[in-house]
Amino acid sequence: MIEHLPVxxxxxxxxxxxxxxxxxxxxxxxxxxxxxxTMAGHATLVGLLAEQVWSDGVVxxxxxxxALPYGIELVVDGLSLSVVALISAISLGVLAYARxxxxxxxxxxxxxxxxxxxxxxxxxxxxxxxxxxxxxxxxLAAYGLVASGRAASAAVAxxxxxxxxxxxxxxxxxxxxxxxxxxxxxxxxxxxxxxATVGYDSTLVLTAFGLMVGGLTVKVALFPLHTWQPDAYxxxxxxxxxxxxxxxxxxxxxxxxxxxxxVFTVNFxxxxxxxxxxxxxxxxxxxxxxxxxxxAQSNVQRMLAYSSVSQFGLxxxxxxxxxPIAVVGATxxxxxxxxxxxxLFAASGIIERETGADTVGGYAGMGSRxxxxxxxxxxxxxxxxxxxxxxGFVGKWYILVGAVEAEIWPVVAVVLxxxxxxxxxxxxxxxxxxxxxxxxxxxxAVADGGESVSTGMLAVVVIAAxxxxxxxxxxxxxxxxxxxxxxxxxx
Amino acid sequence: MTVDVLQLDLLTSRYNYYAVVLLLGIxxxxxxxxxxxxxxxxxxxxFQTGIFLFFITLAYRTGANPPVVTKGGGPYVSPLPHVxxxxxxxxxxxxxAVALALIVRIYSEYGTLDEDTLEELYYD
Numbered sequence: 001m002i003e004h005l006p007v008x009x010x011x012x013x014x015x016x017x018x019x020x021x022x023x024x025x026x027x028x029x030x031x032x033x034x035x036x037x038t039m040a041g042h043a044t045l046v047g048l049l050a051e052q053v054w055s056d057g058v059v060x061x062x063x064x065x066x067a068l069p070y071g072i073e074l075v076v077d078g079l080s081l082s083v084v085a086l087i088s089a090i091s092l093g094v095l096a097y098a099r100x101x102x103x104x105x106x107x108x109x110x111x112x113x114x115x116x117x118x119x120x121x122x123x124x125x126x127x128x129x130x131x132x133x134x135x136x137x138x139x140l141a142a143y144g145l146v147a148s149g150r151a152a153s154a155a156v157a158x159x160x161x162x163x164x165x166x167x168x169x170x171x172x173x174x175x176x177x178x179x180x181x182x183x184x185x186x187x188x189x190x191x192x193x194x195x196a197t198v199g200y201d202s203t204l205v206l207t208a209f210g211l212m213v214g215g216l217t218v219k220v221a222l223f224p225l226h227t228w229q230p231d232a233y234x235x236x237x238x239x240x241x242x243x244x245x246x247x248x249x250x251x252x253x254x255x256x257x258x259x260x261x262x263v264f265t266v267n268f269x270x271x272x273x274x275x276x277x278x279x280x281x282x283x284x285x286x287x288x289x290x291x292x293x294x295x296a297q298s299n300v301q302r303m304l305a306y307s308s309v310s311q312f313g314l315x316x317x318x319x320x321x322x323x324p325i326a327v328v329g330a331t332x333x334x335x336x337x338x339x340x341x342x343x344l345f346a347a348s349g350i351i352e353r354e355t356g357a358d359t360v361g362g363y364a365g366m367g368s369r370x371x372x373x374x375x376x377x378x379x380x381x382x383x384x385x386x387x388x389x390x391x392g393f394v395g396k397w398y399i400l401v402g403a404v405e406a407e408i409w410p411v412v413a414v415v416l417x418x419x420x421x422x423x424x425x426x427x428x429x430x431x432x433x434x435x436x437x438x439x440x441x442x443x444x445a446v447a448d449g450g451e452s453v454s455t456g457m458l459a460v461v462v463i464a465a466x467x468x469x470x471x472x473x474x475x476x477x478x479x480x481x482x483x484x485x486x487x488x489x490x491x
Numbered sequence: 492m493t494v495d496v497l498q499l500d501l502l503t504s505r506y507n508y509y510a511v512v513l514l515l516g517i518x519x520x521x522x523x524x525x526x527x528x529x530x531x532x533x534x535x536x537x538f539q540t541g542i543f544l545f546f547i548t549l550a551y552r553t554g555a556n557p558p559v560v561t562k563g564g565g566p567y568v569s570p571l572p573h574v575x576x577x578x579x580x581x582x583x584x585x586x587x588a589v590a591l592a593l594i595v596r597i598y599s600e601y602g603t604l605d606e607d608t609l610e611e612l613y614y615d
Contacts, residue, residue: 129575136582143589152600156613159593163522166535166586173579174515174542180572181549 005049006061006074009084010121012041017113020106031109036095038113042120043088046081053081057484060126069187075126078481079331083123083254086335090246090342091116093460097346098239100454101353103148111148115141115243119251128176128212128263129186131255132169135219139165142248146236157231164228168218175211178204179263188263195264200271209264209275216259219252220312223286230297230305238349241301246342249312250334257319257330266322279320284414286313291421298359300348303425304341307384310418311337317411318399326402328479333395335478336471340380340392343464347377350461353451357440363429365438372458374433376465381426383468386419391471507548514541526606528597532590539583546572546579 016038023030052059053076063072076084091112098108118138125131143165147158180186182204183194195205221229229249233241260269269276290310297303315337318330350373352358355366367374383390386397396419403411514537521534550572558570598604601612 129578133578133582136586140585140589143593147593147596152597153613155593155596155600156609159528159590159597162586162590162593163531163535167519167522167538170539170542174545177542177546177549177572180546186571 002048002052004061005045005052006059006076006124007063009042009045009049009124010074010117012045013038013113013116013120016041017110017117020110020113024106028106029104031106032095032099032104035109035112036092039088039091039095039116042116043092046085046088049076050081050085052076053078069185069190072130073126073187073189074124075188076124078484079254079257080123082331082335082478082481083251084120086338087116087119087123087247087251090243090338093342093346093463094239094243094246096456097242097349097460099456100452101237101239101349101457103237103239105148108145108148111141111144112243115145115248117141119247122251122255126188126262127186128179128188128191128259132173132176135169135172135252135255138248138251139169139219142232142244145240145244146232148240149236151235153231154235157228157235161228161232164218164225168215168225170215171211171218172215175208175213175215178208178211182208188258192263192265196267200264200268205268206272206275209268209272212259213256213275213279216252216256217282217316220249220256220316221309222282222313222316223289223309226286226290226306226309229309230302233305233308233345234299234301238346238352242342242345242349245304245308245345246338249308250338253312253315253319253334256316257327260319260322261327269320269322276320276322280317280408280411283313283316283320284411286310287317287414287418288421291418291425295421295425297425298361300358300360300363300429301345303360303429304344304348307422307425308337308341310422311341311384314396314399314415314418317415318395318402321399321402321406321408321411323402323406324483325398325405328475328482329395329398329400329402331482332391332398332475332478336383336391336395336468339464339471340384340390340468343380343461343468344377344384346457346464347373347380347461350453350457351377353453355440360429360432362440363432364436364440365432366440367433369438373453373461376461378430378433379465380468381430383465385422385426389472390468391475392468394472394475507544507551511541511545511548514538514544528594528604528606528609529591531606532587532594535590536583536587539579543576543579546576 016034019034020031049059059076061074062068063074115138118134118141121134122131122138125134143158143162146161147155179191182198182202183191185191185194198205218225233245287310290306290313294303294306294310297306315330315334318326318333351366351370354370357363357366383392386393396415400412400415403415518534518538518541522531522538525531525534550569552566552568555566555568558567601609603609
């Protein structure tokens with residue numbers, strides 16, 4: 001049993017996801033308990049795996065017993081374990097939020113668990129084609145979840161997301177084809193060894209890199225391929241936007257890092273500086289453009305979505321600089337951003353339910369009407385700006401130090417500029433929340449909104465705010481974990 | 492002159508790749524340019540078909556047998572890309588199904604499949 005842990009991590013949510021559909025024959029309210037049970041199982045498995053990874057370093061599993069490198073391999077190391085733990089924790093948080101906030105239908109929970117399956121699979125797989133399959137499972141579940149919003153615009157946003165997301169995944173698949181032609185293998189470890197023999201400057205290898213990385217940047221939503229994201233986040237139900245904003249782009253960025261370090265390796269980045277500079281350039285443009293677009297938004301959830309475009313630019317820059325300190329920074333920011341952005345979306349959902357405010361103007365004077373949600377929102381926003389001691393500060397600081405050490409001065413300037421812009425849009429909100437006269441009358445809000453907020457929803461937001469600060473204590477552990485699992489970095 | 496002959500040979504023997512490039516180009520163009528949502532989804536399918544053909548062409552080997560062991564000795568064509576594409580086709584069908592379901596909902600809500608009209612209604 002214990003040796004099957006990696007595959008169970010994927011199998012448990014997929015079986016759990018099928019159960020609510022069968023249960024629909026009897027009741028339409030069975031989804032929530034089933035999802036909670038499944039995710040509790042998932043979390044237990046992660047705990048058991050953590051123990052194994054802690055003692056053995058890397059856990060490898062051959063699916064179906066087919067000999068490696070021909071069969072599909074699942075690999076759990078320090079980096080993937082942290083991401084799987086993040087998936088488990090955020091899913092449980094979102095479930096606590098969704099119990100009251102809804103959607104309540106069984107189909108929602110089926111899609112929810114399917115999304116967990118896809119995300120977990122993307123994280124633990126050691127096979128580039130298998131990654132494509134899980135990428136599409138993640139995509140399909142996410143499109144369905146976005147469309148579960150009651151407004152008609154949710155379907156338009158979901159279709160837009162589907163079309164752009166499919167092109168991204170298809171480009172990735174095409175890249176896998178080129179890599180297969182160059183090396184004849186799909187296993188990541190095997191491919192990385194064979195790519196070195198083929199030669200990093202071979203046209204096939206370069207095309208494979210461009211297509212695979214290009215495809216994943218669509219999923220990560222870097223500028224200018226981010227256009228699906230604001231609509232998808234702003235039109236889906238609050239539980240969904242908190243879940244998707246926290247995890248989908250995060251796991252895609254993790255997959256991109258996996259591709260950079262485990263398949264192409266830093267030797268490729270040093271051998272082909274043009275590829276490295278191109279990625280750094282795209283990510284840097286994304287940092288500035290995302291922040292600038294966020295400043296221009298009046299809808300709070302769209303602002304948060306554009307903020308993600310910028311923050312993921314930062315994460316990818318950190319990974320591409322590829323010095324140990326920059327990679328630690330990028331990983332810390334990846335995890336920290338997931339917690340903070342999920343919390344911000346959840347808090348904005350509560351504020352909208354309690355006061356009816358969903359625009360920057362509408363937030364005026366709401367600090368006293370929803371003290372807990374507004375307080376948590378402010379803490380999370382300051383964390384995102386990078387005010388110490390929040391986790392957002394540590395991630396940005398490490399990336400910045402990495403850029404200075406690597407002497408990439410334009411990136412240093414971009415990171416500092418983006419921090420200022422982040423401060424610009426979040427400080428504006430904080431100022432409105434606490435120091436402006438309300439523009440929405442209280443009676444109007446009650447008549448208009450009237451949707452209640454549960455203790456569970458508030459607890460999720462408060463815990464996210466506490467974690468945004470408390471996680472800073474875990475940074476040394478992450479640093480140690482990464483130094484063991486990714487020894488091959490640009491020194 | 493031998494170089495020229497070689498290239499001509501390349502040009503005439505690799506016609507599968509022309510089909511791949513054509514399908515990818517046509518698919519992507521339809522996907523971006525057509526204002527009709529259903530045609531966008533058809534474009535998406537054509538784009539994916541181009542990728543499928545690319546993989547199948549990768550597996551081909553001149554003079555090789557089908558990868559069924561009872562059919563005598565090798566060399567065999569590579570069975571791996573066929574299996575991959577079988578999976579990718581399933582993924583493609585699921586995506587098309589979800590896309591069409593969304594289009595049905597959009598049509599019943601807005602009464603149009605035209606992207607430009609939809610854009611106007613959407614931002615109202």
